[in-house]
Amino acid sequence: MxxxxxxxxxxxxxxxxxxxxxxxxxxxxxxxxxxxxxxxxxxHLNVDTFHTKKDRIYRIVTEDHLEQTVYSPGGPPPVGKAFRDDYTFAEKVARVFVRRERMISLPLSPDKQKFQVEEGIAFAEPDFFHILDFPLARGNKNTVLTEPKTALVTERIAKRFFGETDPIGKIIRLDNKLDFRIDGILQDLPENTDRRQEIYLSFSSLKDYNPWAGNDDNWLSYADEMQSFVLLKPGISPAKVNEAFRTFSNKYYEGDYVKEYQFRLQPLSDIHFNPDFDGKIxxxxxxxxxxxxxxxxxxxxxxxxxxxxxxxxxxxxxxxxxxxxxxxxxxxxxxxxxxxxxxxxxxxxxxxxxxxxxxxxxxxxxxxxxxxxxxxxxxxxxxxxxxxxxxxxxxxxxxxxxxxxxxxxxxxxxxxxxxxxxxxxxxxxxxxxxxxxxxxxxxxxxxxxxxxxxxRQTDMGFSKDAIVTLSLPTNEKSTLSTLHSEFSRLAGVEKVSFCTQAPASEGSSSFEIVYDTRTEKENYDVVFRGGDEQYLSTFGLELLTGRNLYPSDTVREYLINETLAKKLGVSNEGVIGKNALINDTKGTIVGVVKDFHNQSFHTGIDPLCITTQSNWYNRIAVKINPSDLRHTLEALAPVWKEAFPDHVYEYDFLDEQIARFYxxxxxxxxxxxxxxxxxxxxxxxxxxxxxxxxxxxxxxxxxxxxxxxxxxxxxxxxxxxxxxxxxxxxxxxxxxxxxxxxxxxxxxxxxxxxxxxxxxxxxxxxxxxxxxxxxxxxxxxxxxxxxxxxxxxx
Structure with a gap:
């Protein structure tokens, strides 16, 4: 039929x-x-579901209770260690510190090969691989990353760096600063994970690479990149841990900081989806x-x-x-x-x-x-x-x-x-x-x-067209001075500025502010932008009142935006000449710049300061004449390579950086x-x-x-x-x-x-x-x- x-x-x-x-x-x-x-x-629903103990895996996240609560997927550097030492809730605790877009070189190779690694690297404590299931293809899971200056790389990265040669025992160099010996090989990462780093380095070496991140006494600042993962013991509920976290701050903070810094557990299953903590979707x-x-x-x-x-x-x-x-x-x-x-x-x-x-x-x-x-x-x-x-x-x-x-x-x-x-x-x-x-x-x-x-079309309050930024491998004064002079001489280069970030940027640093003669800090943080005296003209920022910063290598003066002046309850003119203590550094407010969007249109304009601080400069911004863009970019390359011969020449257009917000x-x-x-x-x-x-x-x-x-x-x-x-x-x-x-x-x-x-x-x-x-x-x-x-x- x-x-x-x-x-x-x-x-x-x-x-x-x-x-x-x-x-x-x-x-x-x-x-x-x-x-x-x-x-x-x-x-998306299967992201990071392959971990066998996924129901017991959590991340310690930070809630900074200021005028508006600020959420961070990371925390202060010592929070993971303190949780491990103070409580018995966890079977394993591991901290991991991520830095994206790093340069890896092979110092012992004949031509000293260099590789730009977009996903970057991660310093991880050994128990990280007992919490999350990233299996080793070679090496001992119980001993990897226990010794200083050791590394794990994935099979894909090992092949990229060394071809068919055995990578075990090979030396890799991070940002021309530290050498690490490869002691193990990870299996290639599955597609369904948000952890995309393919190079893991021993956490005990972090203090030599980044003193801030490696400081176990640094409780008064935090970063999204510094995260702590926890594997709870069977039968321990996250509610019980979160209840204990209510008194956790009492031990490590004083005064208003006790209420300001609060921590809680975030389930592994929530990480991919929670926009408050940088979820992907x-x-x-x-x-x-x-x-x-x-x-x-x-x-x-x-x-x-x-x-x-x-x-x-x-x-x-x-x-x-x-x-x-x-x-x-x-x-x-x-x-x-x-x-x-x-x-x-x-x-x-x-x-x-x-x-x-x-x-x-x-x-x-x-x-x-x-x-x-x-x-x-x-x-x-x-x-x-x-x-x-x-x-x-x-x-x-x-x-x-x-x-x-x-x-x-x-x-x-x-x-x-x-x-x-x-x-x-x-x-x-x-x-x-x-x-x-x-x-x-x-x-x-x-x-x-x-x-x-x-x-795309709304004025962000600054110029973003025909500006390229390059990451600075070092902020050594003489090198930067020479680089600035050589770039400025090139035909097609209109402006050059050293800075920490462009006016609009993700992952900004924010600090407390104590204004003038007030004895208490304000109940909000101030976004920090380090920039030299050319910062305003390079990015086309408008100075409303006062004057520009004088050239300096240290923090002496501050420019603030309109939003900060309003929050301080002072007029633009009235704030000029007043002192401000920002990030424990005192300076005089010398000017007020017109508000500009310091992040995407998803968020509002934050109170912000601009100051000279050369040891924080990690980027150079170059404004180029659009009529000769290609030739000017080609001309920048030999100058850059002469200043930094051991680093890769890579630039990024500012308008493309901003487009990535969306x-x-x-x-x-x-x-x-x-x-x-x-x-x-x-x-x-x-x-x-x-x-x-x-x-x-x-x-x-x-x-x-x-x-x-x-x-x-x-x-x-x-x-x-x-x-x-x-x-x-x-x-x-x-x-x-x-x-x-x-x-x-x-x-x-x-x-x-x-x-x-x-x-x-x-x-x-x-x-x-x-x-x-x-x-x-x-x-x-x-x-x-x-x-x-x-x-x-x-």
Whole structure:
């Protein structure tokens, strides 16, 4: 019986090629996007789930309770050690300190090779590898990193550095400062981990590389890079530990610091998703992507139902004959369901093929590590058959029920009408559903696009164009002086400045401030920007009152921004000449600069100071004439290499650094744009099916109207008004829902656009143009039909 069903299904689909191809195309698009979203969501949900003790692994995070609470995934350098010494809650505790974009050289190689490692390095205590499961390919897990100046590298890094040579015992040099001996090889990191460092160094050597991070008495400052991981003993609840943390600060802090510095445990399962602690993606975004996948598959299924029920009248006689010859209703139902299953199966095979061939492009475009080994993915292998059954049922059950219910006498006499084929109202409802989803995605696309345009075009309060920054390997005074002079002489170089960071930068340092004669520190921290006397002119910062900093190698004077002056409760003029103690260093406030955005538009403008402090300078900013950008960059290289022959010459454009603030937002925009386009295409297929059904049903009516004098414009309006009404209904449903969703998304930005009426008008206009183009050809063809031929059709 089933074999017979398949044979009939194949014949039927071959006979109705346009119907088959239209449905296969729509379902292929919907299924491709759904599988992609499933793989994307699955990847994020599986991040760091491979650790065998994941339910007992936590990270100690810091909450700095100032005027506004500041959250950090790290903490003061000694917090992990103190927790290990003071409490018995943990089976293992390990600190890890990460530095990104480091230079590794091979001092014993013939050509002293140098490598820039973007993900950087990590100083880790030995128990780190007893807490997290990063297995060793070679070496002893119980002894690695226990000795000073030892290192672990992954198999990939070992091959990059040493080729096929045995890396054990080889020497690597970090930033031309410290040498480390490789004592073990880690297996290559899995894709689903946020720990991307592939070089681990002994934590006992950290004090020689970074005295601040290696200082176990440094409780009054913290950094995101200094993190502590904890493996709790079985039966110990995190709530019990967090309760103990309430008194933890009493031991190591005094006065207001006791309330200010608070610590708690963050579960490993929360690290990837918590935006407060630098999570990679929020679960809200994953829910949004999942909802889009559901929307797309509903759109594709609705499209199938629309076309199938519109096609039903053409199969009325076939059904009548089958019933007359003894077919039962349930047999006909299963026959049509198998036809649907065959279409879905073809669409699913095409979708997997399409995704496989486009995967390299998709992975680079969206920067997602989705595997192309579909049949080695157990979750996908479970998902696909369930997904197949779901789509088959959603798409085929209702049309099969309608078709199997035709009465044989009416079918054979040609008396089956649209009322028997599900009714025209059903198809109206399906088209409204499709275009509601399409308009939701279009409005979402427009809002995200306008917000991204706002971030690119809005004045940040400083110049970001044609400025490159280079990381300084050293801040030795004579070397920097020579570098500054040589850069300044180059044609095309307009300004040169030494600094700690550009005006807008992530990972800023913040410090306490005590103002003038006040005895207590303020209840907020001040963002620190180290910069020489050329800092303002290089970045185009506007000085509102006072004067610029005088040249100095130490902190003598401060420039502050408007926000800090307001928080101090002093006018811009009144603050000039007053003293301020920032980071335990006293200086005189000599000027107030106009507020500029020191981070992304996601956050507000912080109180900020700028001062000279040459031992903090770690970058040089060069403003270049845009008309000769390429040649100037080439000219910088030999000067740099002469000053730092043992380091790699690499530069970074400031505008590209700022664009990275919004990487996740741009990916969201790209995803929504892609899915909105696909939803529109699928919706148009359903719309075309509906207009085809309408023209078939109204053939005689059109003929009568033309005989009675109706013009082509009148006939086109006969069809057009129907779709205009449907699109308007879809818009009225989509607009308030889209406004609520996108307004919630915009709340992630302190500085954002307003959702204006123009966005909704544009969404309606886009949908209307697409709908007009979709139905125009079929409607015009019906309007131009010879009325004599039309009247003979019934």
């Amino acid at each position: 089933i074999r017979n069903y398949w044979k009939i299904a194949i014949r039927s689909l071959k006979r109705n090629k346009v119907y088959t191809l239209t449905n296969v195309f729509g379902l292929t698009l919907g299924i491709t996007c759904t599988i992609f979203i499933f793989s994307l969501v699955k990847h 929020s679960k809200t975004n994953l829910w949004a992507l999942s909802l889009i996948a559901i929307f797309l598959i509903i759109t594709a299924s609705v499209n199938f139902v629309n076309l199938a029920t519109a096609q039903a009248l053409n199969r009325a006689k076939e059904i009548g004959i089958r019933k007359t010859l003894g077919s039962f209703r349930n047999q006909l139902f299963w026959q049509f369901l198998i036809e649907t299953a065959l279409i879905v199966l073809i669409a699913m095979i095409l979708a997997l093929t399409l995704l496989y061939w486009t995967l390299p492009f998709v992975k680079s475009l969206f920067e997602v590590p989705i595997t192309s080994n579909f049949f080695q993915d157990n979750h996908l292998l479970l998902f696909l058959p369930l997904f197949f059954l779901l789509i088959t049922f959603l798409s085929g059950a209702y049309p099969g029920f309608i078709l199997a219910g035709f009465q044989p006498v009416l079918a054979l006499k040609g008396k089956i009408s649209q009322r028997h084929a599900g009714g025209f109202s059903l198809r109206r409802g399906l088209v409204v559903t499709q275009f509601t989803i399409s308009q939701l995605l279009i409005i979402g696309t427009l809002v995200v696009a306008y917000q991204m345009q706002f971030t 990487e996740q937002d741009y990916r969201i925009l790209l995803l929504i744009q892609t899915f909105a386009g696909i939803a529109i295409i699928i919706g148009c297929l359903g719309l075309y099916g509906l207009v085809s059904f309408m023209t078939t049903q109204k053939t005689k009516e059109v003929g009568v109207r033309k005989v009675l004098g109706a013009s082509i414009r009148n006939i086109l309006w006969l069809y057009g008004k129907e779709f205009a009404r449907l699109l308007l209904i879809a818009f009225l449903i989509a607009a308030p829902v889209a406004w609520w969703i996108m307004n919630s998304w915009l709340e992630n930005f302190v500085y954002r656009i307003n959702i204006s009426a123009g966005i909704f008008i544009m969404a309606v206009a886009i949908t209307s143009v697409v709908a007009t183009l979709t139905v125009g050809y079929r409607s015009l063809k019906a309007a131009l039909m010879n009325p004599v031929k039309s009247l003979r059709t019934e």
